[in-house]
Amino acid sequence: MPISSPALLDTRYPLETPEGVDLLLQPAGLLPRLLAFLVDLIIRGGIVLLFSIALVSLGRFGWGLWSICFFLISWWYPVLFEVLWQGRTPGKHYMGLRVVHADGTPIGWSASLIRNLLRTVDMLPLFYSAGIISLLFSQRLQRIGDLAANTLVVYREAPLNSAPLPEAPEVIPPHSLQLDEQLAILDYAERFAQLSPERRQELADILCPSLKLRPEHAQASLLGMARFLRGHA
Amino acid sequence: MQLNNAQVVIRPRSPWEAVDLxxxxxxxxxxxxxxxxxxAxxxxxxVLSLVLMDYPTVVALIFWWLKPLYDRLPLFILSRALFGERPTLKxxxxxxxxxxxxxxxANLTWRRFSPWRSFHLPVTQLEGLNGKPRTARLNVLSMRNSQPAAALTIVGVHLEIVLYFALFALVGMLLPPEVYDGWDFNPSDWLDDEPLWFAHLTNWLYLxxxxVWxxxxxxxxxxxxxxxxxxxxxWDTELTFRRIAERxxxxSAALLLCAVCLLPALYSPSSLAAEGLCLPPSSEQLPPEERLLNQALTSQASEKAIHALLDEPPFSNPTTEYELKWGEDEPEKEKTAERDGKTPWWLKWLINSWKNSGGIARAFEVLLWLVVLSALAWLLWHYRHWLADFVGRLQNLKPAVRQRPTTLFGLELDSDSLPDDLAAAAEALWPNDPRQALSLLYRGLLVHLLDEHQVAIKNSHTEYEVLGLINAQQLPQLARYASNLTRHWINLAYGHQLPAASVGPALCQAWRIVLKAAAPLTAPATQAASA
Incomplete structure (x- = not known):
């Protein structure tokens, strides 16, 4: 659905490409990002634990190897995953997130390195507090590392799947309708099953006078219009 | 509640996104x-601190317990602000x-520890439901959202703790050491019996x-x-429906006439028929059919010809490649042999040496340092030009050495090939060989420009471009002389037009005056000779 007014608050952040196409990025907030971080933390902890068990018998050499592994896992785990796996770490993948540049392009080495190295700043003074505060108060939900690298953590787009429409004979809309209006009628039909019977009638009543529908047939007519608008796939 | 006045974009979101909103x-x-x-x-x-001055821990507990009451205030503000009626602070x-x-x-007792506290609060406060209707309503509302709502509360609890300790750490970091040097600070003492003011301070930090949160x-x-x-x-459907109705x-008044005229036309049977019109299935899907059999080129023949053409280059380029491969049987046997036998010797050795000593650790340490050093060396080498340009070496900022051409226009430009007293030599040559004489003078001029004035003459320059360079030198006398000489030289060299007999001695005479004046640094030997 098009954005009705730029003044209204929304979780989407429109981005116009040079071709005049509006891309909608949806920056993700504290909750999913925190949970993604926890998942990553558990995975990283698990890997480090495995290494510890495997390397503990090797004495000094084992300690050396362990330190190297620990370094790689704490600093390179997010960078490598983000750059090589379309901006996702396993935690972000699990939560349906990914990292992109603020202009919507896939994240590259330099941006990923900057945003992950600046975790040291976000961690200040304890437990990522600076990052949390920055995220809560920044326009596009960015922590300090994101601001420095000009990156966003966004929701991955879910694949579009249209719900089946309820059975009804096709009806041709008596007026020509604009795109968002057609979508609203389709939406009505798709969500028909979830609405309470009273609400179905209430919504249909809004359109009765203008579309010249009789109240008792209004619901069926709207469903029919939706079927007409969707067409035959 | 007027949905039209909502200050946010109303559309169904995923629960996570809803929290982001x-x-x-x-x-x-x-x-x-x-x-x-x-x-608030x-x-x-x-009030609590004043009443229970001596029991800061009790104050903290009561203050924390009353949290659901403070939540009413932001919810009141948000619910008004959402529909554009933002209240003032007062x-x-x-x-x-x-x-x-x-x-x-209820909110302060059995619902105090509900993980859905903030999610359920609007039903209580804004809808004012209680008892059974409330439970029924919450059941409907929580169907898909209880998990994120609980996550919000659990994250919130942790966040409060984290931010609380972070605030302490921040204060500690920012305190200059002079302040707490004088204190008799011992954390273990404070755990048992912290000073009263400090306990109250922690309460206020928690506030x-x-x-904020x-x-x-x-x-x-x-x-x-x-x-x-x-x-x-x-709700979003309702909003759009209302817009449709409004539009x-x-x-409608203006459209009524148009509608009456146009609608039947728009949806007339013919247009409907057009919509229902199906395209015939495209030819690709049809099985190949034998057609055009009664002519010289039947469809079969033409198809054969087409396929033959498609099998030839450039449509198809079959190539035969040969490559060497290891015999496939033997390695298999070896591998199984290895697997059957006991641990290979090198693995044994490796494990033993790992177990026995720090020797191999030492070796790896050296190896890693070597890697670091070579990475450093590689970095230096990689950025050598950058470093040369931007770091140090200011004393070397000499102008680049100019490449001096050895010949110009086929004339040799070696100062050694010129006679010591050029004017006299040219004068001597003039009566018999004016061409040689002028060439000598012109060469002398070029050498003079290159040596004394560092004029940047390149191989690609023409005679007139050289003149332009001389003009840029701001030596009017030399420029005039050079243009005179160049004109005569060009006329003679390319046009084979001999100048008048008096020109030669005049040029030589002028040479002595002009070049001496233009170049006061000329060697004294030349001066002596010309005098």
């Missing part, structure tokens, strides 16, 4: 929310006591944390609730 909403009104929350809580905490604080009343006892928490629950209702009641009714 709460963050945005709280940030938009952060000033009002935080100050209202701070003032400060009043409570102030109005909000004044409305707070009346907002607290509804079901306060600061709550003032609580509005975000309440807003998250509120937008989750809004989102669920948007989903259940199709059509506004235009």
């Amino acid at each position: 709460g963050t945005h909403l709280a940030r938009q009104h952060a000033g009002l929310l935080i100050s209202a929350q701070f003032l 809580m400060a009043a409570v905490l102030g 109005q909000a604080l004044r409305a707070w006591p009346s907002q607290m009343k509804a079901q306060w006892f 600061l944390v709550l003032a 609580e509005p975000f928490y309440v807003a998250g629950g509120f937008t989750l609730y809004l989102n669920r209702r948007t989903e259940l009641e199709a 059509l009714q506004k235009g």
Whole structure:
């Protein structure tokens, strides 16, 4: 659905490409990002634990190897995953997130390195507090590392799947309708099953006078219009 | 409630996104929310601290327990602000006591530890439901959203703790050492019996944390609730339906006439037929059919010809490649042999040496340092030009050595090939061989320019470009002389036009004057010879 007014608050952040196409990025907030971080933390902890068990018998050499592994896992785990796996770490993948540049392009080495190295700043003074505060108060939900690298953590787009429409004979809309209006009628039909019977009638009543529908047939007519608008796939 | 006035975009969102909307909403009104929350809580905490001055821990516990009451205030502000009726700070604080009343006892007792506190609060406070209707309503609302709502509360609890300790750490970091040097600070003592003022200070720090976080928490629950209702009641559909109704009714008077005329045309049987029209299945899907059999080139023959053409280059380029491969049987055997036998010797050796000593650790340490050093060396080498340009070596900022051409226009430009006294030599040559004489003078001029004036003459320059370079030298006498000489030289060299007999001696004479004047640094030997 098009954005009705730029003044209204929304979780989407429109981005116009040079071709005049509006891309909608949806920056993700504290909750999913925190949970993604926890998942990553558990995975990283698990890997480090495995290494510890495997390397503990090797004495000094084992300690050396362990330190190297620990370094790689704490600093390179997010960078490598983000750059090589379309901006996702396993935690972000699990939560349906990914990292992109603020202009919507896939994240590259330099941006990923900057945003992950600046975790040291976000961690200040304890437990990522600076990052949390920055995220809560920044326009596009960015922590300090994101601001420095000009990156966003966004929701991955879910694949579009249209719900089946309820059975009804096709009806041709008596007026020509604009795109968002057609979508609203389709939406009505798709969500028909979830609405309470009273609400179905209430919504249909809004359109009765203008579309010249009789109240008792209004619901069926709207469903029919939706079927007409969707067409035959 | 007027949906049209909503200050946010109303559409169904995923629960996580709904909480994000709460963050945005709280940030938009952060000033009002935080100050209202701070003032309300400060009043409570102030009274509690005064009454229970000697029991700061009890104060903290009661203050914390009363949290559901403070939540009413941000929710009141948010619910008004959402529909464009943002209250002022004064109005909000004044409305707070009346907002607290509804079901306060339940909220402070058995619902105090509900993980869905902020999600359920709008039902209690805004819808005013109680008892069975409330339970039924919550059941419907929580169907898909209980998990994120609980996550919000659990994250909130941790966040409060984290921010609380972070605030302590921040204060500690910023205190200059002079302040606490004099203190008799021993953490283990304080655990048993902390000073009273310090306990009260921690309460107030906790209040600061709550003032910032609580509005975000309440807003998250509120937008989750809004989102669920948007989903259940199709608010966005209602908004668009209302827009349709408005648009059509506004235009209906004007459109009535048009509609009457146009609608039958728009949806006439013919247009419907056109819509129902099906294209015949495309030819690709049809099985090949034998056609055109009664002519010289039948369809079969033409198809054969086409296939033959398609099998030839450039449509198809079959190539034969040979490559060497290891015999496939033997390695298999070897591998199995190895697997059958005991541990290979090198693995044994490796394990033994690992176990026995730090020797191999030492070796790896050296190896790693070598890697670091070579990486450093590689970096230096890689950026050598950058370093040369931007780091140090200021004393070497000499002008680049100019490449001096050895010949110009086929004339040799070696100062050694010129006679010592050029003017005299040219004068001597003039009567018999004026061409040689002029060439000598011109060469002399070029050498003079290159040696004495460092004129940047290149191989590619023409005679006239050289003149231009001389003009740029700001030596009018030399420039005039050079243009005179060049003109005569060009006429003679390319045009085979001999200058008048008097020109030669005049040029030689002028040479002595002009070049001496233009170049005061000329060697004294030349001066002596010309004198």
